[in-house]
Amino acid sequence: MSPDRSVRAALWSEVDGVLLLRSVATALVRLSEIGNLKTSALPYPEEAQRALNNTVLTCLVLKARPPESLPELVEWAAKRPVDRWPVTLPPDVVPPEALLLDEATHLPTQLCYEWAVDAEDSAARHSEQRYMTVVSQRCREENYPEAYRAFRLLLVRRPVLTHRELSTLPAAADNDLGFLGDLLYDVYQPAPAGYLDRKRQSYTACARCHTLLHPTTVGGLWCEQGRCRDLGTVRHGREYRADDGGGIQLLIRPLRQWVSAPGVLETRLARRLTDVGADVELWPGFGSYSMRVRFPDRATLAIEYKDWASPALLGRRAVPPPPDPPYDRCVWVVPATRLRDHPDFRTVFERYRSSTSLELMTDRELLRTTRQFIGPTGPSPRNAETASAPDGEAMEGLF
Template sequence: MSLTQIGPVYSGRASAVRAGEVVLSLVASGLVGMQGWTGVRRLQHPYDRSLQLGLDRLAALCVRAGRDAPVGVQDLVGVWCAERPVDSWPLEFDADAQVDGERLLIGGEPSEFCLEWAVSAQDVVSEVHEGTLVKEIKKMAAQLGRPELYARWRLFVTEHAVLGPDEFMAAKNAVLDVPQWATWMEESYGRVTAEVTLGGRVAVCGGCGQWVAPRADGRVRCGVWRCARRADLPEPVWVEAQGARRLEPELVRFVALPGAPELDLARRLAARGARVVLYPKLDALDLVAVWPNGFSVGVDVKDWRSPYLLARRIKTFPTWGTDDPHAYSRGFLVVPHDRLRANRSYVKILTRRSEALRAQPQIEVVSDRDLVASCPDLGTLGEVVCGP
């Protein structure tokens, strides 16, 4: 194998850590690229380019460390990714990355650890579709002076994974005074193809609410990590595939799945009497909630396994004047309770690693349970709205 086009030679601890992270991100991204939405395909050429690049860099580092390198992509995927924990690879990582015992493939599917590292690598297809569509919707909503349109679109796609023909037509006609809305629906939902159906129907997961493609053996089991590890996962709901539309895979991954905990938190707060505005100012925050007693909070919800990777994704919270309709008294970064319970170092690593949190020490990291409990329940029902 030629090692002449591997990339720069790294020296020093910091450079070695960067080199390790590049390899891990490339390999993880390549595995997810092979997986798509239906599971890792049978090994065949051509491989995802990220996987080959990761293999090349890993091989170079193995040679440098005097270790045996993977013998091709099949060895990398079938042995290194499926059987060997990442901390046994000849790579260096920061302790806060918490790679000990982590594998990239579990049961032939990318692990949650793998999925999060893959997100940090560029996904060209998803960037072109999801990124471009989201930017277009935000731009048009701003030009029309209707910022709530973006929130309304995002809420809709989060709640609707599969639409029958009549439902899809109703969705396209839901905002008749904005002709672009129908185009947004067309670009958000693709036709249900044969490979995602079973017996003329498409399955919708009873846990996350997203469509699930059957595996090669005909089994239907959601690949979303939270669903995959649930012993009490509800049976899927089946929808007739004839004429149906399903949410585009990249929107499932980057909009609907992250949107689920945001919407869940909003509804739990509203049940205690809060008025919750979703995605104010074109997603400057996930939500702003006003308690029944008038206290207001600005919230971003982040459901990540790795605080080390999440720290790179946190943006500075916006500051708005007291006369702004979305002004808030305190800001909270909310992480699901089970993430904090499973990792006692989560908040410490997150606050240590995040430049945004260090710049705004008044922003508090709390669990979803704690935030909901802090909202006084006066026995009145609140509401979840999309603006203004």
């Protein structure tokens, strides 16, 4: 790391606004796990009280009016964009008009989770690492990469299961989940009551990402994945009766956020790369990185697919993956929509990234480069329509 990057990394954790946002985001995520954020009552949980105290102190130092209670701090998070908070922050660390809580549901936004993960003392709790590390270790011990991929694909394709489906999956002859079965009960939990339509006594899944939709205060349904909301009207998918199959189980939020949601994009991108003639392996080396892409007579790429709201927080995590399985170049890929919605995304990422040994490109750029590399040798006629279709038409939700 160059001296200026070392200094930048040290200063990051000394900026009052950074410490405050970490504290508030961690508290909001924790509160969302244990109850309704809008009905928090005294005594407040320790993390929440600490976040409120830090916010009040910061406001007093900056001579701004502080929130008088935790419910008022929650309202701040749901209605006041972070770039308008009375805090001192490094430049461009929060996207314009971004909220920590969704205004319609008071659930943590992706940005809130990103700030919670940035806090070193809470990163393990709010990320996927402690769960996927166990899966990876078990599969390595058994030398069974198929089981790792089967487990990960399950989380991507089925973030919602009935209790009966959950209990019968490990014994099913058509999958490789047998020795991972006990872990399913750790990562799938009874669906929270907040997702239940009480009048119909049912849950509704999103037709795009397949997680449960959350009822809003105005009678609509809301998807926690911003890319689904950005596509326009929420699309209703499968409806589950509350008592279907012994009850509904929902993948826990850290795995929905960091495995299931990006996994939808990873699998779609892998399919399109394969269609234009690349050799693609998803989650090689028991999840060392997103995908390994090999071109005929050209370099092997290690691809990390990252869909983050904050390019600054993403840049701080930008380090190359492990060298096994081997690769020639490392590329971090972000959805093209991130750059469309945040034109300075690449510039901010470059400003804060901790390593210069990787490249950043959009999924569109990667596909365009792949087509150039492959040339007239692919794709096959069967896949030509999908591979050559204008970006955004062949795969809804990818571009």
